[in-house]
Each structure stands twice: as C-alpha cells, then as structure tokens.
Amino acid sequence: WVLSDFEIGKPLGRGKFGHVYLARERRSSQIVALKVLFKSQLKQSQVEHQLRREVEIQSHLRHPNILRLYGYFYDQTRVYLILEYAAKGELYKELTRCKHFSERRSATYIASLARALIYLHGKHVIHRDIKPENLLIGAQGEIKIADFGWSVHTFNRRRTMCGTLDYLPPEMVEKTEHDYNVDIWSLGILCYEFLYGVPPFEAKEHSETYRRIVKVDLKFPLKPFVSPAAKDLISQMLVKNSAHRLPLHKVLEHPWIVQNAD
Numbered sequence: 001w002v003l004s005d006f007e008i009g010k011p012l013g014r015g016k017f018g019h020v021y022l023a024r025e026r027r028s029s030q031i032v033a034l035k036v037l038f039k040s041q042l043k044q045s046q047v048e049h050q051l052r053r054e055v056e057i058q059s060h061l062r063h064p065n066i067l068r069l070y071g072y073f074y075d076q077t078r079v080y081l082i083l084e085y086a087a088k089g090e091l092y093k094e095l096t097r098c099k100h101f102s103e104r105r106s107a108t109y110i111a112s113l114a115r116a117l118i119y120l121h122g123k124h125v126i127h128r129d130i131k132p133e134n135l136l137i138g139a140q141g142e143i144k145i146a147d148f149g150w151s152v153h154t155f156n157r158r159r160t161m162c163g164t165l166d167y168l169p170p171e172m173v174e175k176t177e178h179d180y181n182v183d184i185w186s187l188g189i190l191c192y193e194f195l196y197g198v199p200p201f202e203a204k205e206h207s208e209t210y211r212r213i214v215k216v217d218l219k220f221p222l223k224p225f226v227s228p229a230a231k232d233l234i235s236q237m238l239v240k241n242s243a244h245r246l247p248l249h250k251v252l253e254h255p256w257i258v259q260n261a262d
C-alpha cells in the first residue's frame, strides 16, 4: 500500500501518536479509518517495538466485535494503519448522549464483549482495555473493541480519560501480577457504567478511587432503576479474588444476559 491508494476524508480522532482519518481505498472504494502515526513521536516514546507487537497481534484477529486491522504501510516520516471504519462512531459519546443504556442494550453489548474476550483469551491475548473510550459502534449497531492499546485518544477526551483508574482491578491497582480475569473485572465495570452512566468506584481523588477499588466498595444507586438480575451479574464479576470472578462462559449463561441480550 501507498498513501496515494487512498482518498483522505475528515479527521475521526486525534491522539498522542497521530491522527485517524476517514479514507477510501481508490480501487475498491472501500471506506476505512486510516491512522497516521509520526515515526519521530514513536521513536522518542520508544513504542516502535510495542507497535510492531500490537500490529502483529491485531492483524491476525478476526471477530465481529473486534475492530479489524486490514494492513499497514509507512513512508519516510509516518506509519499508516488501515483500520476498519465503524460507521456509528464512538460508544462513549453515545453513552454520554443517552446518560445510560437500557438493560437490553447493555446486555447485548456485554454478551458481545464476553464473546470477543473468550475469542481473545483463546488466542492468549489479555487485558484489552475495554473501557468506553476504546469501544466503537458498527453500521448494524454492533459493539467493537478498538483497543487503542497505548492510548490514542480521540476528540473531546472524557473527564476520566487522563490515566483513568476506574477500570483497573484490585490486582493491577495493588501491582500484583494479573491474569485473564482482569478482563472479567473490566467487563463488570463496563456493565455497571452502561446501566448507571458512571463507573462504580468513581471519586474526586485518585486516592479515593483506589481505596474504593481495593475495598470493592460496590454501591447500587436507587436511580436509574436496575433489575436485581443485572446487579447480581455485576456483583459476581466485581469480586476482589480474581479466581472467584464469574468465568466468561458463565456470563453468557447468566439469566440477565439470557433474558435481555439480542
């Protein structure tokens, strides 16, 4: 591939390492998201090897709920990533607009993400940052893990964006080793945030969030109304001992998912 193979459109996002543009591949007319990274910035941040590893991993992933990396190329000064275009944009903007999602929409997203995580764990890939900023929505409303990996932020970063602790499980906050079960914790956080519009351990100060996470200080507000089944699932995922978190295949069998996911 070379840059002239593409017609470049509007910017879709910008971040630490470069920008993402809407683009159309000339021969096929296929619409893609073209991410442009500056070699100079990659070099000074020593992320070239991490980028190569991420590209290697992502180029082999094929799942309806994981954003595709179709290919990459580079020129003198930049690296270009040819990414799947998600027609309905960023999930966190939709969550901000709706305040919180319905139980059906939340359960549908959580089921899709659980299946994507089962697929990733099957390929020995863990800790895909599944916070709202890393999720996109496809043309049919399906959720897609974009995994910005080393934090490429899109426009109007969210309040908790700068080094959000909200999604980290106790074992990561306490710096012990972590395993696949970190993703179950993050999925629980996400489920709570879909239903209530805020993550469960949010606090003004990082130190307070930290304390609430390690204590698993889980509280369910009275508003908006959330069914007992949903709270039961969240409570089985946000468990301090990572070995006792509900396994992903059990998430898919949970009554709240079975009754609400499309």
Ligand SMILES: CC(C)CCNC(=O)Cn1cc(-c2ccc3c(-c4nc5ccccc5[nH]4)n[nH]c3c2)cn1
Pocket (backbone or CB within 6 Å): 012, 013, 020, 033, 035, 051, 054, 055, 056, 058, 069, 081, 083, 084, 085, 086, 087, 088, 089, 090, 136, 146, 147, 148, 149, 152, 154
């Ligand atoms: C290291 C590399 C292999 C990781 C690959 N993944 C990324 O680079 C993560 N990433 C995805 C994007 C991204 C950002 C926005 C979009 C969009 C998109 N669609 C939109 C529709 C409306 C408004 C905004 C939109 N952004 N589609 N695909 C995207 C992809 C930016 N970084």
